[in-house]
Amino acid sequence: MAYIINPDRNTPWNGLPELPIDSEQYQTIEVYEQLGNTKAAIGRLQGRSIVIPNQGILVNSISLQEAKASSAIENIFTTDDELYKAFSEQQSQPQGATKEILNYREALWDGYHYLSNGGAIDRDYFIRMYRIVSQFSDGIRTPIAQIYIKQGGSGPNAGKAHYTPPRGAGVVEQKLDNLIEFLNNDDKFPLDPLLKMAIGHFQFEAIHPFRDGNGRTGRIFNIHYLTQKGLLDYPILFLSRYIMEHKEAYYDGLAGISQRGSWKNWILYMLKAVEETATLTYHKINDIIAAKDAILDAIVQKGDIMRPELLVEAIFTQPFTRVKHLTDQGAYAENTARKYLDQLSDMGILEKRAVSRNVYYLNLELYRILSE
Known part of the structure; x- marks a missing residue:
């Protein structure tokens, strides 16, 4: 059975055939x-x-x-x-x-x-x-x-x-x-x-x-x-x-x-x-997992960050992280959270950006993967 097409673009297509199609x-x-x-x-x-x-x-x-x-x-x-x-x-x-x-x-x-x-x-x-x-x-x-x-x-x-x-x-x-x-x-x-x-x-x-x-x-x-x-x-x-x-x-x-x-x-x-x-x-999933594992290994080797798994989970949940994200989750106290994010910035894992009165930490690898 031939499909009944729309005869006139300027007229409402009330004859749109019902489903199923042939x-x-x-x-x-x-x-x-x-x-x-x-x-x-x-x-x-x-x-x-x-x-x-x-x-x-x-x-x-x-x-x-x-x-x-x-x-x-x-x-x-x-x-x-x-x-x-x-x-x-x-x-x-x-x-x-x-x-x-x-x-x-x-x-x-x-x-x-x-x-x-x-x-x-x-x-x-x-x-x-x-x-x-x-x-x-x-x-x-x-x-x-x-x-x-x-x-x-x-x-x-x-x-x-x-x-x-x-x-x-x-x-x-x-x-x-x-x-x-x-x-x-x-x-x-x-x-x-x-x-x-x-x-x-x-x-x-x-x-x-x-x-x-x-x-x-x-x-x-x-x-x-x-x-x-x-x-x-x-x-x-x-x-x-x-x-x-x-x-x-x-x-x-x-x-x-x-x-x-x-x-x-x-x-x-x-x-x-x-x-x-x-x-x-x-492939994006594989790239994200590989980047996450590599960053976790680097943080663990540094040896002075408590609960590194929590920190890595936080910075991979979204590309931009703020101190409040870590404190709201109860992961770290405010000063500790800021210290750790600054350390990751010094390591080249995050990029610290100040916008108006807010400070953001950009996960460079996650941002790259999502932008590709």
């Missing part, structure tokens, strides 16, 4: 070969991540990078320094791009805990994620919201409608409910979760259920769906980096379905994104 759209040798490679890569990542004693080393650092890359897809940019410093200041009020990126990270973790504690990927889940990333308090958009996706750039078609999502009383809700049933009912729709994630991501973006933040919400969903299905224990997949580096192909893939019914190319793109991202994250 199996002929993805039952190809090419798709299944890529699916095998992707499952192997994400399995290797999962096997490596579960042996790390302190998941905070990963979840703080890699989730911040994921948040930064996802926001960059929406042309929301900040520097690593601004981002990490804002995160290290738990009581501060970041503004602009940094605030939006930290909102993404908050949604990433809020949704993970929501699902881990018995929640489901349902309307409440999607609205919850949207509200965190957008900081709006409404829910599914009403027909009053004249939403359409504009063409970018500066050419003759810039600003014109590139795509107009469904609109009308109950239309968006009905299509979102169909997506939710497809994702959750594995008896009725027995499909590999990686294929469901790829199909579900397009469908969510095509429905475009919210006034803002649909791209970020959809990318958060990708990671949550993989954790919910047991492919990952923690949301540590650095997926948005691949999409950012292949941004044009990402949007071409979305348009390819709505305008040409080209599901195979989209599914191959998403599977390749997960494969390469899983491999990238796997």
Whole structure:
């Protein structure tokens, strides 16, 4: 059965076909070969991540990078320094791009805990994620919201409608409910979760259920769906980096379905994104562990630092460390914490930076690994 495409970019696509799509759209040798490679890569990542004693080393650092890359897809940019410093200041009020990126990270973790504690990927889940990333308090958009996706750039078609999502009383809700049933009912729709994630991501973006933040919400969903299905224990997949580096192909893939019914190319793109991202994250984990072990050995050999394991755990939980991080954890008294961080700075492990009235200690190796 041919996929019914979007006939007019300027008219709401109320004819967006419900899921599931016809199996002929993805039952190809090419798709299944890529699916095998992707499952192997994400399995290797999962096997490596579960042996790390302190998941905070990963979840703080890699989730911040994921948040930064996802926001960059929406042309929301900040520097690593601004981002990490804002995160290290738990009581501060970041503004602009940094605030939006930290909102993404908050949604990433809020949704993970929501699902881990018995929640489901349902309307409440999607609205919850949207509200965190957008900081709006409404829910599914009403027909009053004249939403359409504009063409970018500066050419003759810039600003014109590139795509107009469904609109009308109950239309968006009905299509979102169909997506939710497809994702959750594995008896009725027995499909590999990686294929469901790829199909579900397009469908969510095509429905475009919210006034803002649909791209970020959809990318958060990708990671949550993989954790919910047991492919990952923690949301540590650095997926948005691949999409950012292949941004044009990402949007071409979305348009390819709505305008040409080209599901195979989209599914191959998403599977390749997960494969390469899983491999990238796997190597980052190995690099972080190797750097952590090397630094711990150097500190132990120095011999005059008490509880060196606690100190190393602290400086690898996030790139920027402050004295208060160590005192708040009860690891050391204030003077001792400052003395030890200064010693690591003298050893070339940390770089001491004074910003306004605050002093930060940058873990040079962790910063390098995350920036690569």
